[in-house]
Amino acid sequence: MxxxxxxxxxxxxxxxxxxxxxxxxxxxxxxxxxxxxxxxxxxxxxxxxxxxxxxxxxxxxxxxxxxxxxxxxxxxxxxxxxxxxxxxxxxxxxxxxxxxTTNLNDVVVTAYGIKQERRQINYAAQEVKSKDIIESRQTNIVNALQGKVAGVQITSAGGAPGEGSAIVIRGGNSLDGDNQPLFVIDGIIMDNSSFVESTSPGGGSAFNGQLGRSAVSQNRAGDLNPEDIASMTVLKGPAAAALYGLRAANGAVIITTKKGTAGRTNINYRTQFSVDEVNRLPTLQDQYKQGSNGIFDATTRASWGPRFGEGEPIYDNLGNLFQKGTAWQHYLTMSGGGDKATFLVSASRLDQKGVVPNTLYDKSTVRASGTVQFSPKFSGSASTQYLNSGGQSPFQGGGLFGTGLNPSGFFTSLLNWPRNDDARNYLNPDGTRRRLLGAATSAGDPDNPYFTIYRNPQTTRTNRMIGNAQVTFEAAKWASVSYNIGTDFYSQKDRSVRAVGTSQPDNQDGGIAETTIINRLLTSNFLVTLNHKFSENLGSSLVLGNTVEVSRNETTDNYGRIFQNPDFVSINNTVNRNTLITNKERRLIGNFARLNLDFLQQITLELNGRLDMSSTLPRPEKNKNFGRAFGYGSAALGWEFTRTLGLDQNPILNYGKLRGSVAVVGKDTGPYRVDSPLAQSTYIGGGFRNGFFGSNRLLKPEQTRSVEAGLDLQFLQNRLTLDVAAYYQETRDQLIAPRVSQATAFILQYINGGTVENKGLELALTGAPLKSTQGLSWDVIANFTLNRNRATQLPSFLTEVYQSDAFVIDWARGGAFPGKPISSISAVDFKRTPDGQLLIDASGYPIVNTGVFEYAGNRAPDYTVQVTNSFTYQGLNLSFLVDFRQGGDVVNGNDWLATKTGMSTRTLDRYKQVVFDGVLANANNTGPLLNSDGGYVKNTRPTELTQGYYQNVLTGTAASFVEDASWTRLRYVTLSYALPAAWLGSSFVRGVELSVTGRNLVLLTNYSGVDPETASAGAGVRGGGSSGFDYGSVPATRGVDMGLRVNF
Structure with a gap:
C-alpha cells in the first residue's frame, strides 16, 4: 500500500x-x-x-x-x-x-466556513497560521496549538510514539469529563475522539477492565498532516460557536486546509529527522534490597529488606530500560493551476521508534484537492484524503492488575522491581517467563516489565478517509448559494495480547482481545448568503442555513482465551471465544440564521439563531425520529471608538474597539440514554440482559449561558495588537450518570442535575517591537490565561461527581464537589480537626480517614503565560516558545507506589523515631481528645517509621502525594536559514531552507516526579479528565529535530 x-x-x-x-x-x-x-x-x-x-x-x-x-x-x-x-x-x-491603519480587512474563517472581516468579529477567536503550526515541529496538530492561543489548555499524555493529547477551552463546562471542543475541517464535522475504557479491547466484556486506563490512546485529530493545514481558528466561547447549537458548548476548532493557486506548478518537499530521550525519571532508593521488615525475602517484590552489602550489584532497572527514540518525517506537496482550475496534491510519511523498546508508531497520508470555476457565477471545490496510522505500545498505568502492590504496567512494574535483581533477565533458557518470586503462585508474581513489553504488546491500526465537495452559485452580486457535503469515515482495530505464561488469572494459558471500531460521520451543509448595502452608512449580511449530521458507530469486540498453540498468536487459535457487537446511531438536524449589520463603519452587530432536533433526546411522539426542537442563539456588538473619536490616524493608538456578547448554547446526550437497549449475554444460556445504563425519558440537553466583554487595541500603526476578553459562563442541567439502586436492574443512569460556572480573563498580545533599517525584525506573541471554574450545585443526593476512567490509583480520582472546581482531586486523607490539624492515634501515627474521598487540590492552573519570540535577519530566523504555569496540583502516583513498595527515597527515613505534628485523638479515633479547658491535646508521642507506616498509613492516603504543578519550560527553539536566491541561480531549485529544533530542552519545576504535565489515561478520558494524574505513563521526552525544505 x-x-x-x-x-x-x-x-x-x-x-x-x-x-x-x-x-x-x-x-x-x-x-x-x-x-x-x-x-x-x-x-x-x-x-x-x-x-x-x-x-x-x-x-x-x-x-x-x-x-x-x-x-x-x-x-x-x-x-x-x-x-x-x-x-x-x-x-x-x-x-x-x-x-x-486598520489591518482589519483580513478574512477569518468562522463557523461553517463563513468568512468574515476581522473587524466584524465581536467575540473571542484566535487564528493560528500554517507557519506557526509547522514551526513547532509537532506531528499532532493539537500539540501544535500549545502556547499559541489564550484560554486553551492542552495536555499531552506522555512520551509514547503517537501519544494523544487532550484540549480544553476555558476550563471545561461538563461534569462528565467530556469537554473537548468541536473539530471542523473545511466546513465538515471531524471526529477527534479517542477510545475510553468501555471501547478498549475487551473493555465491554470484562476481559480487560483496566485497559482503558492502561493503553496508549491517540486523539483522531492527530491523524492529519500538519503540512496540509492553512490555518486553525479557535472559537473560544459560546458566542463564537453559537451557530453550531447543540455542538457549541465547548467551543470549536475550525481547520482550513491548503488549496492550490494559479500559476506555475510548485513542488515542496520537507524532511525531518528527530532524536528523543527521556526528559526526567523518578529518583529511587539504592540502599535497601528485596525483603520485608529488614530481612531478605524471596517471596515478595517489595524492597523492605536489609541494606546492600559492600560490592553487591545494584541494578538501575528504571534507567536501563529506556533507549533513544528516533523519527523520520517526509512531506511532499505539489500545487498549481490556471485561471479556471487549481489543484494541490500532498503526501506524508512518519516512522517513529519510541524511547521504550518495542514501541512504534507510523502515519501515512495522501491528499488531493481542487477548485474549478465552471462559469463566472458557478464554482466548485473538492478535497479527499486518506490517512493510515498505527503503532505498538506496552501496558501503562496499573496494567492488568490495576493498582495495589503488584501493578503490571511496564513503568509501575519497574518502580516495584527490587534493585538486587536485573529485570533485563526476563526469560528462562526454554523461553518461558522467568519468575521473580519462585515460591509464589503465578498470579502472585506479576509479569516482568520486559515480558510485558515484548510478549504482551498492545497494537492499533486506523484507516481513515476524510472528504468533502462544495458547489457555490453566485446568483447576483448580493446573493449566493452554497452546498457542502462531506464525510469522515474510519476503521480502527485495536489488539491486546496475553502470552502464555502471563501471570494474570484466567489468562495464564494465553489470551487475545480485538476490537474493531467502524465510525461514519456524514455532514451536509446548505447556506444562502445575502448581502445588501442600504446606504453608505448601513451595510448588512444575512446567512440562512441548514445542517444535517448522521453518525454511525459499530464496535465489534472479540476475545478468546487459552491458545491451543502457544507460539501462534491469533484469535482463531483460542479455545474459548466470545463476541460482543454494539451499534450506535445519532442524527442531528439544525436550521440557523446569522445577521450582520454595519453602522457608519463604526458599530457592528451580529445576531445568531439556531433550532436543533437531536435523535438522542426524548421524542414527543413514539413515531418521531427526533426529539423536540431546542432553540439557541447569540448577540454580539462592537463599537470602533477610534473612528468615532477620529483617532484612526493617531500615531500611538490607531485602532480601538469595545465588544460584548451574550449567548445560549447546548449539548445533547449520547445515543441510547433515553431508552436503554438490551445487551446480548455472552455467558452460558445466551439471551439478552440489561445494560449498564438505565432509561430516562425526561432527559434534556445541557444549557450553557455566557456573557463576554472584550477590547481590541492596535498601537503604533498596527505594530502592536492587544486583545482582552473577560467572560462568565454557566452550564445548567448537567448530564451525569450516578449509580442507582440495584433494584432497578441497572448500575448507572443518566440524569440532569448540577450547575457549573466558569469565569476568566484572557490577553493576547502580538507585535513587532523591532523593524530595523538593516533588515532585522523581532516579532512576539504573548498569551495570558486565567480561569476559575466550580460546580456551584450538584443533585441533592450527591456529594461528589467523579470520572471512573481517572480512578488510577487506589485513593485518588478526578472529581467535583459543590463549590469546588470540576478539575478537583478527590482523595483519601488523614483525619483532621476542623482547623486542619492531624489526629494522632494511641500508637503515635496519624489516622487514615479510610474510604472517605475529600477535596485535595485543583489540577487546573491559577494562570498561564506563553511567549513566542521570532527574530529574523534576512534569511536567518530564530524562534522560541517559553511557557509559564503558576499553580495547580498533580497527583504523584508513581511516588505513591514506590513508597508503598519501599523504592521511594521517602522510605530512606525508615526506622527513624519521629513525633508527628498533630493533636491526640479520642478513645475511638473519631475526633480530637479535649483537655479540661476544652482545648486540643498536643501530640508528644514518639513513634518509629516502620514498614507498616509506609505501607498502611502514609500510602493509605493519596492526599499526601499531591504536589504543586507550577513550571517554567522552554517548549521549543527553532533556528532556520533560507539560502539566498542568488546562490541558487537559475536552477530548477527555487528555495532551500535548513532548520534545527530543540524540544522541551528546559523544565524548571519543584515537582518531584517525571513531568507535572501529564494525563495517566492519555486522551482516553475525554477533555482532560485524567490530566494531573502521574501514574505509570511513558515519561515525557526532549529531543532535537533536523530539517530540510526544498522548493522546486
Missing part, C-alpha cells in the same frame, strides 16, 4: 507540471520597495505566491528573487497593505506600499 501511494504521487509530480505548463523558467526579478513618501522600506517580505520562495528587502529597500513569468509576487510588511504583482517580461518591479 505504501509503495502504491508513493508511486501515484510520483506520477502526479511527473505529469502535473505538463498539464499546467503556463510559465517559463525562473529568472531573477529585482526592484525597490518604498512607502508612499518614496522612502525605502527595509524588511519587507517578498514571496512568490503559493510557494515559500522569497526574500526580504535590505536597508535600501532593494530585493531580488527567483520567479518565472506568469507567477505572482506578494509584498507584505506590518503596518502596510499587502500588494501583489504578476511577473511579466520586465526583470524589475518597483512598488510602493501604503500604510494600513
Amino acid at each position: 505504501k509503495k502504491l501511494l508513493w508511486l501515484l504521487l510520483a506520477l502526479g509530480v511527473l505529469l502535473g507540471p505538463g498539464s499546467y505548463a503556463q510559465t517559463g523558467q525562473p529568472r531573477a526579478v529585482s526592484g525597490v520597495v518604498s512607502d508612499t513618501k518614496g522612502s525605502p522600506l527595509p524588511g519587507v517580505t517578498v514571496l512568490v505566491k503559493g510557494t515559500s520562495t522569497g526574500a526580504s528587502t535590505g536597508a535600501d529597500g532593494r530585493y531580488s528573487v527567483q520567479a518565472a513569468p506568469g507567477s505572482t509576487l506578494t509584498f507584505s510588511f506590518i503596518g502596510f497593505t499587502t500588494q501583489e504583482r504578476v511577473v511579466g517580461t520586465d526583470a524589475s518591479i518597483n512598488i510602493s506600499l501604503a500604510e494600513n
Whole structure:
C-alpha cells in the first residue's frame, strides 16, 4: 500500500507540471520597495505566491528573487497593505506600499466556513497560521496549538510514539469529563475522539477492565498532516460557536486546509529527522534490597529488606530500560493551476521508534484537492484524503492488575522491581517467563516489565478517509448559494495480547482481545448568503442555513482465551471465544440564521439563531425520529471608538474597539440514554440482559449561558495588537450518570442535575517591537490565561461527581464537589480537626480517614503565560516558545507506589523515631481528645517509621502525594536559514531552507516526579479528565529535530 501511494504521487509530480505548463523558467526579478513618501522600506517580505520562495528587502529597500513569468509576487510588511504583482517580461518591479491603519480587512474563517472581516468579529477567536503550526515541529496538530492561543489548555499524555493529547477551552463546562471542543475541517464535522475504557479491547466484556486506563490512546485529530493545514481558528466561547447549537458548548476548532493557486506548478518537499530521550525519571532508593521488615525475602517484590552489602550489584532497572527514540518525517506537496482550475496534491510519511523498546508508531497520508470555476457565477471545490496510522505500545498505568502492590504496567512494574535483581533477565533458557518470586503462585508474581513489553504488546491500526465537495452559485452580486457535503469515515482495530505464561488469572494459558471500531460521520451543509448595502452608512449580511449530521458507530469486540498453540498468536487459535457487537446511531438536524449589520463603519452587530432536533433526546411522539426542537442563539456588538473619536490616524493608538456578547448554547446526550437497549449475554444460556445504563425519558440537553466583554487595541500603526476578553459562563442541567439502586436492574443512569460556572480573563498580545533599517525584525506573541471554574450545585443526593476512567490509583480520582472546581482531586486523607490539624492515634501515627474521598487540590492552573519570540535577519530566523504555569496540583502516583513498595527515597527515613505534628485523638479515633479547658491535646508521642507506616498509613492516603504543578519550560527553539536566491541561480531549485529544533530542552519545576504535565489515561478520558494524574505513563521526552525544505 505504501509503495502504491508513493508511486501515484510520483506520477502526479511527473505529469502535473505538463498539464499546467503556463510559465517559463525562473529568472531573477529585482526592484525597490518604498512607502508612499518614496522612502525605502527595509524588511519587507517578498514571496512568490503559493510557494515559500522569497526574500526580504535590505536597508535600501532593494530585493531580488527567483520567479518565472506568469507567477505572482506578494509584498507584505506590518503596518502596510499587502500588494501583489504578476511577473511579466520586465526583470524589475518597483512598488510602493501604503500604510494600513486598520489591518482589519483580513478574512477569518468562522463557523461553517463563513468568512468574515476581522473587524466584524465581536467575540473571542484566535487564528493560528500554517507557519506557526509547522514551526513547532509537532506531528499532532493539537500539540501544535500549545502556547499559541489564550484560554486553551492542552495536555499531552506522555512520551509514547503517537501519544494523544487532550484540549480544553476555558476550563471545561461538563461534569462528565467530556469537554473537548468541536473539530471542523473545511466546513465538515471531524471526529477527534479517542477510545475510553468501555471501547478498549475487551473493555465491554470484562476481559480487560483496566485497559482503558492502561493503553496508549491517540486523539483522531492527530491523524492529519500538519503540512496540509492553512490555518486553525479557535472559537473560544459560546458566542463564537453559537451557530453550531447543540455542538457549541465547548467551543470549536475550525481547520482550513491548503488549496492550490494559479500559476506555475510548485513542488515542496520537507524532511525531518528527530532524536528523543527521556526528559526526567523518578529518583529511587539504592540502599535497601528485596525483603520485608529488614530481612531478605524471596517471596515478595517489595524492597523492605536489609541494606546492600559492600560490592553487591545494584541494578538501575528504571534507567536501563529506556533507549533513544528516533523519527523520520517526509512531506511532499505539489500545487498549481490556471485561471479556471487549481489543484494541490500532498503526501506524508512518519516512522517513529519510541524511547521504550518495542514501541512504534507510523502515519501515512495522501491528499488531493481542487477548485474549478465552471462559469463566472458557478464554482466548485473538492478535497479527499486518506490517512493510515498505527503503532505498538506496552501496558501503562496499573496494567492488568490495576493498582495495589503488584501493578503490571511496564513503568509501575519497574518502580516495584527490587534493585538486587536485573529485570533485563526476563526469560528462562526454554523461553518461558522467568519468575521473580519462585515460591509464589503465578498470579502472585506479576509479569516482568520486559515480558510485558515484548510478549504482551498492545497494537492499533486506523484507516481513515476524510472528504468533502462544495458547489457555490453566485446568483447576483448580493446573493449566493452554497452546498457542502462531506464525510469522515474510519476503521480502527485495536489488539491486546496475553502470552502464555502471563501471570494474570484466567489468562495464564494465553489470551487475545480485538476490537474493531467502524465510525461514519456524514455532514451536509446548505447556506444562502445575502448581502445588501442600504446606504453608505448601513451595510448588512444575512446567512440562512441548514445542517444535517448522521453518525454511525459499530464496535465489534472479540476475545478468546487459552491458545491451543502457544507460539501462534491469533484469535482463531483460542479455545474459548466470545463476541460482543454494539451499534450506535445519532442524527442531528439544525436550521440557523446569522445577521450582520454595519453602522457608519463604526458599530457592528451580529445576531445568531439556531433550532436543533437531536435523535438522542426524548421524542414527543413514539413515531418521531427526533426529539423536540431546542432553540439557541447569540448577540454580539462592537463599537470602533477610534473612528468615532477620529483617532484612526493617531500615531500611538490607531485602532480601538469595545465588544460584548451574550449567548445560549447546548449539548445533547449520547445515543441510547433515553431508552436503554438490551445487551446480548455472552455467558452460558445466551439471551439478552440489561445494560449498564438505565432509561430516562425526561432527559434534556445541557444549557450553557455566557456573557463576554472584550477590547481590541492596535498601537503604533498596527505594530502592536492587544486583545482582552473577560467572560462568565454557566452550564445548567448537567448530564451525569450516578449509580442507582440495584433494584432497578441497572448500575448507572443518566440524569440532569448540577450547575457549573466558569469565569476568566484572557490577553493576547502580538507585535513587532523591532523593524530595523538593516533588515532585522523581532516579532512576539504573548498569551495570558486565567480561569476559575466550580460546580456551584450538584443533585441533592450527591456529594461528589467523579470520572471512573481517572480512578488510577487506589485513593485518588478526578472529581467535583459543590463549590469546588470540576478539575478537583478527590482523595483519601488523614483525619483532621476542623482547623486542619492531624489526629494522632494511641500508637503515635496519624489516622487514615479510610474510604472517605475529600477535596485535595485543583489540577487546573491559577494562570498561564506563553511567549513566542521570532527574530529574523534576512534569511536567518530564530524562534522560541517559553511557557509559564503558576499553580495547580498533580497527583504523584508513581511516588505513591514506590513508597508503598519501599523504592521511594521517602522510605530512606525508615526506622527513624519521629513525633508527628498533630493533636491526640479520642478513645475511638473519631475526633480530637479535649483537655479540661476544652482545648486540643498536643501530640508528644514518639513513634518509629516502620514498614507498616509506609505501607498502611502514609500510602493509605493519596492526599499526601499531591504536589504543586507550577513550571517554567522552554517548549521549543527553532533556528532556520533560507539560502539566498542568488546562490541558487537559475536552477530548477527555487528555495532551500535548513532548520534545527530543540524540544522541551528546559523544565524548571519543584515537582518531584517525571513531568507535572501529564494525563495517566492519555486522551482516553475525554477533555482532560485524567490530566494531573502521574501514574505509570511513558515519561515525557526532549529531543532535537533536523530539517530540510526544498522548493522546486
